[in-house]
Amino acid sequence: MKHIIWAASLLLSLPAVASENIAAVGSTTVLPVVSQAATAFHAMHPDVKVMVSGGGSGVGIAAMIQGTAQLGMASRETSPEEQAKLDGKVDNIIIASDAVAVVVSKAVYMSGIHALSLAQIADIYRGKVRNWKDLGGADARILVIDKEASRGTRHVFAKAVLGSSHARAAGASIISGSNNEEQSIVSRSNNAIGMLSNAWLNDAVRGVDVIVHGQAIAPTIEHVRDGTYPIARGLHVLLAKNASKNTRDFVQFLLSHDGQAIVQKVGYLPVH
Amino acid sequence: MMVRRLCKKWVIYPFIKHKVRHFLNPLKIFVALGCVSAVLSVLVLLGFLIQSSLPFWQAFGIQVLWGDAWYPYESLFGFLPAIVGTVWALLIAMIIALPCGLAAAIVSSEMMSETWRNLVRVGMEILAGIPSVVYGLIGLWLLLPFLQHSLDLLTGHNLLAAGMILSLMILPTIMVMSQDALQAISEEQRESAMNLGVDWQQRLFRVLLPQAWPGIRSGILLALGRALGETMAVMLVVGSMDRLPEPFYNILEPAQTLTSRIGREMGEASFGSLHFSALMGCGLILAVMAMGLSLLAQHRSLIR
Amino acid sequence: MKWFLMLLALPAFLFPLASLVYILSHAWDSLSWSLIFGAEESSSMIEAGQGLWPQIIGSLWLMLWACILSLPVAISLALFHALYASRRQQRGLMMILQLLQGIPPIVYGLCGLIVLVHLLHWGISLAAGGVILAVIVLPLLTSNMIHALERIPMEQTESAKALGLSPVQIIGRVWLPLVWSGVLTGILLAMARALSETAPILFTATVFSGVDWPDSMLSPVTSLQTHIFYLAQEGSDAHAVGVAWASAAILLMLILCFSLLALVLRRLEEKV
Structure with a gap:
């Protein structure tokens, strides 16, 4: 009996690795860039995982308003109502145009x-x-x-x-x-x-x-x-003002030479 | 100590029947905890569904049920297109699946040897377990191109495709339930029918089917309930166009069902907005319809 | 008449079988070990080349948590039904279980989205998905257990009572040896069910990519079910569609494992 309990607890305890998860949600237009950049970023920083999911720009912006994601992806400007809800909490960064x-x-x-x-x-x-x-x-x-x-x-x-x-x-x-x-x-x-x-x-x-x-x-x-x-239009990522250092680093990576190379590879116009 | 005494008095005592009062009987505590958590979780979940759709009902009232315009950004929430689409999809699914499923049940229960019957049954039970998203994949890649080319349509996304996929999904349910109902008829009843000198066909329609009807009926209602709540497969093939079919029997144009609308728009609606609450309203309608079907299925003496 | 019926019944036998064959034949081309464990480099815009291992793990985690959470509750409900409930309570319980089973899974998904993801701030997470799936499989699991307990002959229980055994002893020594296979069948069927649900976890537990092993209960997962859904829409990318078929085949095989095992167990039980 003891063995069974021991084995079960071993099975259930998820290994606690000291890593950080960044959830990126939103536009499927921006998704390929962020998704590929996430793979490249993970190769450089193995302790940071960027989890990407689609849904559309509206979903990304809604997720930032509700605070359910660290990074929003949007392929449009925010509407005035959305801006009112986001005001002061989020930086809107253009990473490419298409x-x-x-x-x-x-x-x-x-x-x-x-x-x-x-x-x-x-x-x-x-x-x-x-x-x-x-x-x-x-x-x-x-x-x-x-x-x-x-x-x-x-x-x-x-x-x-x-x-x-x-x-x-x-x-x-x-x-x-x-x-x-x-x-x-x-x-x-x-x-x-x-x-x-x-x-x-x-x-x-x-x-x-x-x-x-x-x-x-x-x-x-x-x-x-x-x-x-x-x-x-510009392709945006939304970054919370109180975002973690790793999240900021990831956005910096998107804007860096390597990140912009991914933008070009996907088929968009880099910002520089 | 105090806490424990209070617990004993208010939580455990009422549950223990007066006859056997083992104090702090672990079995009873376990059972009580389980029952309470089951009841609580279901009540909380469904309670919040009602609570969060309330702002919507308060703002628009019941007439949204027959409004035909759904433009969330203009605060127009008409449920009629999705309800009509849902009903059409169910109807098409039934028209296809009922004769086939019933015939298959009769064939396997009355015309096959025991080995074959068991084999068919196992097969059907396995098929009933295929996830809906896999049916959606089949629908998207096999059925839609086929419909588009064979009927020369603008697009294969339409209510007919949704109905056909649904019929494939509910076929096992109808068949297994009908087969059970037919098998449950006792040997004596079969033999007495034989002794009356009626032929196979008459026996089937005069004796077997009427006898098995209550079971078949619950099978149909269960299948309807399953088809009603099916999301993934329908969402992939129905086309998600929020418009009433024109004319009303036009099932070859993209349309919308309640489930596909929820699936499509759930992510975008921000929590607490009117749109979110309208989608919760859709969920509530679904739940009420499904519970109605389930109650009907259980109420065996209603139609006979 | 017989021929007419046979003709009518033919599609019922043929079409499901044909679709099964269709899935397997399509999956055959893209199924390989490297597909599952992910050695190949991502070739499409969307990363379909990472291997399906994370998705399989995610699906299994969700299934496991659903069963772990609903099992004790199901057991206690079944024991309540067998030990303490009056006739009327028994009938009421069965009715409610059927009612709950009739509610569409997506409705549970919506409830979970409000309560777990938003109100409790769990976010899109393994925990939320596990709880929702647990509630979904609970009626199925409970009614299977109740039926297993009902098959115990009255005399056995009565004679055990006459011997002066306590309820716990009756359950442990008399009932358990008799019902374990029935209970296991129920669990296996619940597992198969939990694996096949897609809609309720789409908004509450899964992201598109970026997770290979959930770090904690509050981290999102990827799952086979939702992966199929995303890839199904990949129109022109033949590779991604191939992966979708392969995922479908893997999911089917997992489900078949559980449901076939359940069927075998049930057969054995009927023979005894």
């Missing part, structure tokens, strides 16, 4: 849709245009992919295209969550349009140019850098 690309399925791109104006995109999302034919493409209904209201990408996109960050999209036909989920819906369809960070573009998911003042501008890092692409 473009919110207007993406279409490969088939749509091949059928001749290479560029859309902001007004055309707005018409699609408001439900005024429902067929690719009206925009010069093939005769097919448009699969309009909207995002969950909490997603930073949606805020930025809706603000640039529809005028306000929480504008309704009456033309939407499906709601997606993370960037990965949206990417998979676009690549599986032949008629989809959606919004994605430029790092998620690939052969099956093509970014169309956005027409500004008669000029078609591709969603590339270069156009984010020179400021011509209209739907660009």
Whole structure:
């Protein structure tokens, strides 16, 4: 009996290692950078673990307000209400910039849709245009992919295209969550349009140019850098003012040369 | 010492029956502690569910149940699209799973040898244990592309897909429960039916099925309860579009269910906000519906 | 008629079997030891290449805590049912257990989120997940134990009482040898159940990545269930999807171990 108790207590007592856990929560756009940086940081500081999870910018900001995470990730500015709750408690640090690309399925791109104006995109999302034919493409209904209201990408996109960050999209036909989920819906369809960070573009998911003042501008890092692409944004991490030294070190690492190399590798524009 | 005496008087005494009063009987203390902690934990959990959805009900009243606009950022909380979606998903699941499951139960219970019957049963019990997220994976990667191509849809995410996945999940429940009910019919009753000279088909519909009906009915209600609360699989395939199907029988467009809404929006709603409390409201509706189904399933004499 | 029924029943036998085969065949390509123990370098944007070991550990920890926490409570409820409850109390207890079993797991997850994560400030943690899963498996475990105790022949208990044995002695010497296999079956089924729940731990216990061994009860974990969920949405990354299938196969095998063992035990018991 004694042996059993002893073995059980051994099994149950979790080894207490003197290490620190940093929970990073939020935008799935920022997630790849922080996640890869976390692995690199852990290699340098074995006693620090950065635990990364997604959920969206709104989730990250909510977690900082509630104090359930040490690091928030957001792919948009904080709203005034959020700012009021966060005020004085959190530093908002931009670690990279990217473009919110207007993406279409490969088939749509091949059928001749290479560029859309902001007004055309707005018409699609408001439900005024429902067929690719009206925009010069093939005769097919448009699969309009909207995002969950909490997603930073949606805020930025809706603000640039529809005028306000929480504008309704009456033309939407499906709601997606993370960037990965949206990417998979676009690549599986032949008629989809959606919004994605430029790092998620690939052969099956093509970014169309956005027409500004008669000029078609591709969603590339270069156009984010020179400021011509209209739907660009900063990628933020939120750091509590009373954060631990290791958490600060990790943010410093994100801003360092090595951290910014990861930013570049993922496909975003470094801050320097 | 004082504390111990108080404990004896107020915590342990009332629990001990007057006949056997062993003071501080360890067995009784153990049992009492267990019962109290079970009751407490369940009450606390469900109590807080009600408590935290209260601000929402106070602010909007019961009419949210038939409001059709859900825009949390505009403080519009209409539950109707999700409720309609849930009901559709359940209905589709039942339409597929009930005939199949019942037929499978009849085949395995009335037409198979004992060895095969046991084998099928073990298989079904194992299938009932497959986690829902795995069904979601199958739905996402097998069912959605299939639906999209075969029905030439804009997207495979829709209520039909959710219903089909759910039907796969509740099939074992319906089958096992129906099989149990059929097997429970005694040999005498079977034989007396044989002696009446009715053929196999008549025996099935006049004797066996009516006899087994209460058991089958609880099986159906249990399965409905399971389908109602299923989250992961539904969330992955339903499309999460908060809009009433148009027209109302259009099950080939993305829609929303109560569970998928909770799953999608739980993370973003900050604790204490109206949105959070609205989602708790969704949870409360789910709990009430599920408890209703469970009570119906237990109330055997209700329909006969 | 018979043929019609057979035809109708065919999908019920075929489809579940087919999906099982489908999972295993897809998982076969990506299952390997290095996948589990994680030797390979991360290749995708999301780190799917770290190995599944942490997820397996996390799932098992959650399962273990759920059983450890609910076992004593279940035993005491079953003993209350067998020793002290009146007829009416017994019926009431069974009814409540069925009622609780009918409540969807996600509802328990929500309750846990409010009470444990927010009000008690446990945060997203192993402890919160363990308690929630314990409450979820409690009705199942308790009713299994009650049924095991009910199968004890009355005469045995009566004769033990006539011999003047105390309740504790009756339980230890007479009941335990008779019911241990039934109790074990119940525990195994509860374990399988705890392993298969996903929704209630998604917001209360798990993060996406960064944990390989939970340092304390208040540290979050990763789990196979939620890992499958995250990876399922990885549309265009073939590697990640392969890992999702492999995780599903591993999870299934774990669950099958427990439920098959339970079935074997039950068979043995029925034969005795």
